[in-house]
Amino acid sequence: MVHLTSEEELIWQKRMRLKAWLWWFAWLFCISFFMMCWQTMTRDTMWVFIYDAPTQAYDLLDRMFPPRWSYLPTLLKPLWDTLNIATIGTLIGIILAFPIAFLAARTTTPSVLFVRPIALFIIVASRSINSLIWALLLVAILGPGLLAGIIAIAFRSIGFVAKLLYEAIEEVDQTPVEALSATGASTLQVIDYAIVPQILPSFIGISLFRWDINIRESTILGLVGAGGIGLELQASLSILAWPQVILIVLLIFATVIFSEALSAKIRQAIL
Template sequence: MSRSSEQTAIWRHRTTRQQLMLWFGWLGLVMLFVWCWQLMNRETMWFFVLDAPRQAADIGGRMWPPRWEYLPELLIPLWDTINIATIGTIGGVLMAVPTAFLAARNTTPSPRFLRPVALFIIVTSRSINALIWALLLVAIIGPGILAGMVAIALRSIGFVGKLLYEAIEETDPLQVEAVAATGAGRAQVLNYGIVPQIMPAFWGISVFRWDINIRESTILGLVGAGGIGLKLQGSLNTLAWGQVSVILLLILGTVVVSEWISARMRHAII
């Protein structure tokens, strides 16, 4: 066979059909984006959008300088916010731990009944934002920090429960089998075979959730759930921009400190 008659295969990343399908797919995404953009902005008043930079500069000018003499009035609301986050996290963790063990495949006593119920609780908690929980609880039990603490707790169940039950399912089965081989009962297997493996993850998840709850609890006062958000709402309603700037700076400082504490604790634990 002559060399000229030999056919050399040419490698291509995609065939012509695949390339066309890719281009049509991108075209469809662009068309979908344009349609969604038009749908969402059909009632937008672009005059106000174009005027937004000037309005933002005007409000920023009114917020400076901050009214630092207002700071002492914020210490108690700030302490309430920290308590809302801390106690709410503890309550959420206490409810999330049994929920996680019921949701994990390797620890649930009833895969057909209790596991779906536990998963439903986790999904429900994660689906509803803390602000919505607070709105509901303020209507049910009245305004105050109790509504905020319960809202944070209910919101934390889904976060802690999901990550914890995934950690339980990822435990080393050989260690569990070794404990079971000694003749240990179900409770002893959990206590000595599974719990020691998930403790680092448990503490890391709990501290991380507390850090998140510090941020979320700062705005619960906007709906009457107590804390520093209540002061922020009052300052916004009275257009006291000097006070607003102090509150925002205090919230920023609190979040930075909580982030630092959370990082140090996770580093020490994990």
């Protein structure tokens, strides 16, 4: 905005006076709200432990190193179980999410008033509950083991994959859809020949991305008894075997890096 002074000099201002005051009050509100939240969160904090944290962290790291490399063969089977939990759970989640995405998309749902809300409810319910909570509930129902972990990963994956996929379905080019519909093609034929080819690259990318996320999430499911390397981590923590703990952490870190590199290579090769 250009503002004229009494001497008719042109002075550029970014905002009008009223807008500038509104921005100033908005910043004041945000800072005040942040301070209030900070005081609420730190009200019961014992700062003596915070001040001593660097010393404690150094002492813990000193007890962790060097890692107990002789424990590595014991971790290979739990690590393989973790990979199976992530892979099988992702596969089940993808299979279930695919039809749910078509039921949730406005352009492909049989009923906007009845079917679509049910599909959206399934998506929201799946995304609202963390994999660890799903695993905790399923361990209580099915008992400890890999099955609870696999189903927990699958339940969590449904909402993630279905949400991104139904948004991709709604954004497809409608020209092939209208052309096939004009020839008298059925709804399944339209989906098969006009919609699926358009969303297939997105579907592959979403699935690989979810698998990559599930590799990370499945590593901690053992903390609640859902199998995998998390069981070994919990056991090592319970007996304060810090050289074993750091070895497990390093192994998880290496596995996550490998899964990210592998999913990137697959995406480049397919897409």
